[in-house]
Amino acid sequence: MQRYLIMGLGGIGLTLAKQLAASGHEVIIAGRTKPALAGKFHSLDIEQEESFSSLFDKTREATFDVIINTIGVLHDDGNGPEKSILQLNPEWFMHSMQVNCMSTLLALKHLSKWMPRQHELKFIAFSARVGSIDDNRLGGWISYRASKAALNMIIKTVSLEWKFKFPKATLVGYHPGTVDTNLSKPFQANHSTLFTKEQAVNYLLEFSQTLHPDMSGNIYDWKKERIPF
Numbered sequence: 145m146q147r148y149l150i151m152g153l154g155g156i157g158l159t160l161a162k163q164l165a166a167s168g169h170e171v172i173i174a175g176r177t178k179p180a181l182a183g184k185f186h187s188l189d190i191e192q193e194e195s196f197s198s199l200f201d202k203t204r205e206a207t208f209d210v211i212i213n214t215i216g217v218l219h220d221d222g223n224g225p226e227k228s229i230l231q232l233n234p235e236w237f238m239h240s241m242q243v244n245c246m247s248t249l250l251a252l253k254h255l256s257k258w259m260p261r262q263h264e265l266k267f268i269a270f271s272a273r274v275g276s277i278d279d280n281r282l283g284g285w286i287s288y289r290a291s292k293a294a295l296n297m298i299i300k301t302v303s304l305e306w307k308f309k310f311p312k313a314t315l316v317g318y319h320p321g322t323v324d325t326n327l328s329k330p331f332q333a334n335h336s337t338l339f340t341k342e343q344a345v346n347y348l349l350e351f352s353q354t355l356h357p358d359m360s361g362n363i364y365d366w367k368k369e370r371i372p373f
């Protein structure tokens with residue numbers, strides 16, 4: 145049995161939490177809305193740093209084995225991915241940056257205050273292939289691409305610091321493929337392969353078994369292949 149923290153309880157996060165709990169793992173769930181799911185829930189607000197410090201202060205005595213952050217945004221009722229720079233909305237750009245980066249930043253900050261030096265934590269932050277600068281062949285989606293590219297840089301930068309502070313920890317980014325959730329719903333027609341949430345969770349859990357500290361700072365996809373970024 146392992147001790148998991150699942151951040152973000154949307155399509156992938158909630159399915160993951162349910163599957164882990166059904167397999168007998170200890171699962172702590174954290175997000176902005178409490179789902180109808182038994183287990184320990186911690187309220188997280190990406191605009192309130194205190195909600196992150198209190199989560200990691202409370203769990204100081206018994207650290208997590210695996211942390212998976214699924215929080216992310218691509219569109220809402222009034223905004224979506226831009227097809228052209230002419231559609232850029234500065235407020236939406238800043239919101240995308242905040243949602244796609246801040247929860248990982250704050251979790252890493254507050255975790256770094258208390259984590260025992262030899263702890264073998266595995267931290268997986270959900271990124272996206274479109275956040276790869278190297279892989280960008282189509283353009284568009286500026287806010288989402290830029291915010292996931294920033295997340296990739298955060299993962300790389302903190303992993304270099306962690307190599308010295310926490311040499312047995314692993315910190316990576318992860319692209320799940322296109323998964324049938326609210327996030328991808330308006331864009332699914334463009335993709336020939338669409339995974340169910342359950343398939344995506346199975347790929348993720350298989351991937352998590354392969355993690356070791358040498359992989360830190362990299363972004364991987366559901367095939368366990370490194371994405372150049």
Ligand SMILES: NC(=O)c1ccc[n+]([C@@H]2O[C@H](COP(=O)([O-])OP(=O)(O)OC[C@H]3O[C@@H](n4cnc5c(N)ncnc54)[C@H](OP(=O)(O)O)[C@@H]3O)[C@@H](O)[C@H]2O)c1
Binds near residue numbers: 155157190270328
């Ligand atoms: N689905 C795909 O095809 C796909 C592809 C590549 C990458 N990803 C990445 O995978 C991750 C999970 O996505 P998903 O498909 O499960 O999407 P989802 O169902 O839309 O879940 C998104 C999660 O982010 C949280 N979130 C969104 N805006 C927030 C805000 N302002 N403050 C706090 N939390 C916020 C949501 O919280 P609420 O539940 O409270 O709304 C939810 O837990 C995301 O990081 C996404 O970028 C998904």
